[in-house]
Each structure stands twice: as C-alpha cells, then as structure tokens.
Amino acid sequence: MKRVFAALALALCLSALAQETPEEARLRTLQEKLRCLVCQNQTLADSPAGLADDLRRELREQMKTGRSDDEILNFMVARYGDFVLYEPPFKATTALLWVGPFVLLGLALVAMAMMARRRRNSIAEPELGAEERRLVVQALSPEEDRR
C-alpha cells in the first residue's frame, strides 16, 4: 500500500513539473535573475517577503503587457540599481569582483612555480671535492684494481 502511495505522489510531482506553461517558466527564470532586497542573499524566486510578492506581481503584469525580458530587468535596475540583479554585470566598479579570483589564482600559481624552482635549485647535487671523488672512484672500481 505504501508503495502505491509513493508511486502516486511521485507521479503527481512529475505531472506538476510537466505542466509548467511557457509563461510560468519565463516568470521563474526572471525571478531567478533578480535579488530580493529584503533578504539579500535570496533570489526573488526563493523569497517569501512582502516586497518579493509585489515584485512578482509587477513581473507578471509586465509580461502580460508584452515587455521583453531585458525591458523588465532594466525596469528593475532603474529602480533598485545593479544590486537587484543576482548576477552582477561586468563594469568598471565590479571588475575586481569578477577578475579578482582569477588574479589571485594567477598570483598563487606564479608563487608556487617560483617556490618549486627555488627548491629544485637548493637540492641540486652537491659538488664533490677531490678527495671525495677519489674515494668514490675507488669504491666503484672492480675489486682487483683496488689493490
């Protein structure tokens, strides 16, 4: 019996997913691109805040009047600034944000290469003195020559 219920529940979930209309899909994508300014680390899609409800209503209404995604996003940016975009645009003020991690990675790689090279140099084979060389040659030479 439990299995039947589980299968039914799964079927329901799947059918709910399948029934997402193109408009709903578009609304969802738009919501995922926008930040809720009340709870700042959530997208509009995730946020239960009152303002998020109002902004969702705004999105739906603007979609109905036939505005494009870019027009709707620009509408939000004009009111709330770039911060309303969940993924910040690449600009002079955000360049450090986008490029910073790669610069740090580059610096780390350069530092690693330099350290590796220094290390290789420091463990280079030691030079043998004349006396040591003679001892090595003697130790390596065949038995009969040693006498």
Added chain:
Amino acid sequence: MKKALIPLALFLVIAGFLFAGLDLKPREVPSPLVGKAAPAFTLPVLHQPEKLFAPSEMKGKPWMLNVWASWCVACRDEHPLLVALAKQNVIPILGLNYKDQPLDAKRWLAQFGDPYLYSVMDTEGRVGIDYGVYGVPETYVIDGAGVIRFKHIGALTSDIVSGKILPLLKAMP
C-alpha cells in the same frame, strides 16, 4: 629578515580589508534614483481620500518624502525627529503611507503626532516600487526642480539630519 615580514604584510592587508568592512552597510544599497527626477504619481490623501496628490504640486521648493507605515517599528524611532523638523518649519514633509490600512495609519499619527503636510496612501506598494523602496522607513530629499538629491534608507538620526540633510538644504537656492 625579508621573508619574516611576508606574513606580517599579509596580515596587515587582510586586517585592512576587514577593518574597512566594519563600516560597510550591505543593507544600504546605493539608489540609482539620486540625481534623477522623482517619479510621478497620483495618490489619494490619507485624511481626505477624495483629494489626489501629485509631486508636481511641490514644484519650485525643496521637500522631503518620507516612506512610513503603522506596522513599521523603525518608523517610531525616527518619528520624533520628523515632528521636530515639522515644528521648526525646516522643510515640507510628505508622507508616503506604504502598504498600510488607513484606519491603522490615522490612529498611528494621532498617537505619535503628524509631521506631514499630507500623507498619501500607497496601499499596494506600487509607488514604492517606482521609488525603489525596499526597507521602510526611507526618506528622499527632492529639490525645487523635482530632482531627488538625497536618499536615506532606514530610520533617520539627528546626525543624518544635521550632517547631511540640513547642509544640503542650505546649499539649495
């Protein structure tokens, strides 16, 4: 000797960033509206719902738009400051009563004092969206040409009034 200084230098750099971070307020998002014309609207006045108010009525002199609501706790903190400003006739203050019930709003003003020339009712929060409101209270200073010159998010403090708003008003013609 030089090598020993590297961790110290790194520490100083990180400490510098963290120290600067102490003063940053991530909740205060810079508004793109400062320097732009205040968005137009027409809304009913709280105490005379048959009367409509539009910002164009204020053309020619600087005024302040204060977004408030009876459900907003921080609004109570800043309210005495607004009442004092109104008493001194520093600048006309308009209230944008944001997503509120008229009865609650009127009761709130009766209890705490009414510093507003008018309060207008933005019941659905649509004008709020046009003004980029996301955390009540918010305060805008708008000049005689209808341009937003200053925006403050959160409760006003006497430091902000005397340090930012009053000097700004003095600099206006």
